[in-house]
Amino acid sequence: MASESHVDLASLPADERLSRMRHSAAHVLAEAMVELIPGAELGIGPPIDTGFYYDFRLPRPLTQDDLEWLEKRMRQSIKRKHRFQMAGISRAEAEARWADQEFKLDLLKDIEDGSITQCTHAAFTDLCRGGHVNHTGEIPAFKLMSIAGAYWRGSEKNPQLQRVYGALFEDQAELDAYLERLEDARRRDHRRIGRDLKLFDLVDEIGPGHVVWLPAGATIRRELQRWIEDLELDRGYQHVVTPAVSKRELYVKSGHWDHFRDAMYPVMERDGEEYVLRPMNCPSHIMVYQSEQHSYRELPIRIAELGNMHRWEKSGQVQGMSRVRIMTLNDAHIFCAGIEQVESEVEGVLRLMEHVYGVLGLKDYTYRLSLGDPGDHEKYVDNPPMWERGEALLRRVLQKVGLSFYEAKGEAAFYGPKIDVQFQTASGKDETLVTVQVDFHFPEQFKLEYVSDEGGRERPIIVHRGVISTLERMVALLIEEYEGNFPLWLSPVQAIVVPIADRHVAYASEVADTLRALRLRVEVDDRGERMNAKIRDGQLRKVPYLLVVGDREAESAAAAVRVRGGADLGAMPIAAIAEKLRSERDTRALRPEGS
Numbered sequence: 001m002a003s004e005s006h007v008d009l010a011s012l013p014a015d016e017r018l019s020r021m022r023h024s025a026a027h028v029l030a031e032a033m034v035e036l037i038p039g040a041e042l043g044i045g046p047p048i049d050t051g052f053y054y055d056f057r058l059p060r061p062l063t064q065d066d067l068e069w070l071e072k073r074m075r076q077s078i079k080r081k082h083r084f085q086m087a088g089i090s091r092a093e094a095e096a097r098w099a100d101q102e103f104k105l106d107l108l109k110d111i112e113d114g115s116i117t118q119c120t121h122a123a124f125t126d127l128c129r130g131g132h133v134n135h136t137g138e139i140p141a142f143k144l145m146s147i148a149g150a151y152w153r154g155s156e157k158n159p160q161l162q163r164v165y166g167a168l169f170e171d172q173a174e175l176d177a178y179l180e181r182l183e184d185a186r187r188r189d190h191r192r193i194g195r196d197l198k199l200f201d202l203v204d205e206i207g208p209g210h211v212v213w214l215p216a217g218a219t220i221r222r223e224l225q226r227w228i229e230d231l232e233l234d235r236g237y238q239h240v241v242t243p244a245v246s247k248r249e250l251y252v253k254s255g256h257w258d259h260f261r262d263a264m265y266p267v268m269e270r271d272g273e274e275y276v277l278r279p280m281n282c283p284s285h286i287m288v289y290q291s292e293q294h295s296y297r298e299l300p301i302r303i304a305e306l307g308n309m310h311r312w313e314k315s316g317q318v319q320g321m322s323r324v325r326i327m328t329l330n331d332a333h334i335f336c337a338g339i340e341q342v343e344s345e346v347e348g349v350l351r352l353m354e355h356v357y358g359v360l361g362l363k364d365y366t367y368r369l370s371l372g373d374p375g376d377h378e379k380y381v382d383n384p385p386m387w388e389r390g391e392a393l394l395r396r397v398l399q400k401v402g403l404s405f406y407e408a409k410g411e412a413a414f415y416g417p418k419i420d421v422q423f424q425t426a427s428g429k430d431e432t433l434v435t436v437q438v439d440f441h442f443p444e445q446f447k448l449e450y451v452s453d454e455g456g457r458e459r460p461i462i463v464h465r466g467v468i469s470t471l472e473r474m475v476a477l478l479i480e481e482y483e484g485n486f487p488l489w490l491s492p493v494q495a496i497v498v499p500i501a502d503r504h505v506a507y508a509s510e511v512a513d514t515l516r517a518l519r520l521r522v523e524v525d526d527r528g529e530r531m532n533a534k535i536r537d538g539q540l541r542k543v544p545y546l547l548v549v550g551d552r553e554a555e556s557a558a559a560a561v562r563v564r565g566g567a568d569l570g571a572m573p574i575a576a577i578a579e580k581l582r583s584e585r586d587t588r589a590l591r592p593e594g595s
């Protein structure tokens with residue numbers, strides 16, 4: 001039980017070296033904290049991906065000033081190069097040392113006699129199993145970042161603690177790069193922009209993860225909805241509307257109840273029946289298929305719906321509009337006769353995706369072929385030939401369409417392999433936007449049939465697919481992609497007419513009416529504010545066009561055009577402005593022509 005021998009940090013793999021530095025910094029933070037607030041109760045202080053944290057129970061909430069004080073104090077300790085000394089201690093010693101530290105005593109219960117160790121640096125001693133640098137001087141570039149609430153051992157039943165986060169990297173340049181990425185993510189954060197532009201709200205009375213779409217956000221949603229539905233109609237999809245509530249039995253039959261129950265809202269009981277909010281639309285669309293007998297001539301049958309789904313995401317997971325509990329998926333199920341039809345349908349879906357993401361200007365995505373795991377019968381339906389067929393098929397189609405992709409074992413749906421579209425969020429996380437799945441399983445479960453050309457009964461194969469994902473996730477992604485500067489066709493307000501003085505309001509209204517006749521979304525800013533204030537407000541609202549009108553413009557049936565982002569096009573005839581905006585909208589241009 002001697003003190004830790006010297007560690008040659010340079011010889012360690014980078015992740016272990018960083019992990020030691022980060023964990024050691026957590027000790028130094030705790031050292032500073034007990035100096036700031038004597039009697040602070042200590043939780044745990046592990047390393048994390050970008051640094052470290054330490055949990056404390058404190059008699060008062062921490063402030064930004066506290067963080068600054070703590071950080072300064074930590075830098076002093078680092079300068080003094082205190083050695084980290086490990087020592088083994090008995091349970092009795094440990095219990096005496098941390099007699100007034102409830103959480104340390106709780107941790108002690110999980111440690112076997114004979115393996116209790118403590119770590120001392122300077123005058124501070126913590127219960128710890130090790131993994132430090134040699135002395136505090138080896139702690140490199142760090143910064144205390146934030147204070148958050150956290151429950152002891154992550155359970156809401158336990159006391160709430162204050163968690164102090166620190167960022168730590170091997171040198172200042174890496175730390176600066178990280179802080180810059182954070183700043184970029186903050187600037188793009190859909191929650192902040194969504195609030196500033198009044199796109200959506202999350203209301204405590206309604207519940208976490210239950211999005212309220214405000215008029216401006218609902219406008220974006222409606223435009224996306226109309227567009228994708230038209231694209232689907234062009235491609236032979238039929239839209240249906242099915243209920244969000246079904247009997248529990250339906251999901252028992254589909255297998256969702258077995259594989260997905262934890263993520264479902266609880267059962268509702270009425271008249272001796274059990275009902276649930278649907279977590280997925282597949283069974284509903286299977287009911288649509290089963291509503292009549294089908295012949296091979298009708299297949300493929302493409303059933304589509306902007307279907308709402310309900311998933312009880314854990315409270316820690318719920319986030320803005322990107323992780324919600326009630327969502328609307330641009331969903332479809334294609335019932336195919338035979339494997340060739342499946343191939344051409346999957347190909348059609350991939351081509352539709354490429355078209356849609358191209359129009360939206362999305363670039364940071366990759367295709368992932370998500371495979372099952374033949375060894376895991378807990379997670380996956382046990383049917384090896386089915387998995388092999390499905391996986392080979394998806395691989396073939398990806399290659400045929402010429403999309404680059406990577407393969408990932410153990411990422412499939414419980415009933416079959418899939419192609420996932422993986423996006424990078426503004427905060428750098430890799431997330432699945434939508435999937436395409438080939439499913440031999442549900443047709444079997446539900447005994448689906450069609451009449452073959454020889455008059456026999458055959459099982460169809462189902463292709464499950466989304467394209468624009470849930471409207472919630474897509475709009476969150478687009479907000480971050482565009483930083484709130486939506487292309488004209490998606491902009492909630494496409495132009496604001498700004499009268500220079502009160503006497504120009506009547507003409508401004510005429511201009512607005514002319515544009516509205518083309519179904520352009522136009523406002524007149526007739527508030528008694530100065531023109532410059534109105535222009536600034538329009539820019540803050542990220543409206544694509546501001547049309548300024550005064551005496552000269554009124555006389556010549558014109559408006560002075562200012563484009564979002566600064567370009568001043570000068571006076572243009574109203575007819576020309578109308579044509580410009582209409583064309584920019586109808587072509588779904590990402591930005592004004594020539595900018």
Ligand SMILES: [Zn+2]
Pocket residue numbers: 023027119128129130131132
């Ligand atoms: Zn430690």
Ligand SMILES: [Zn+2]
Pocket residue numbers: 280281282333464465
């Ligand atoms: Zn489905």
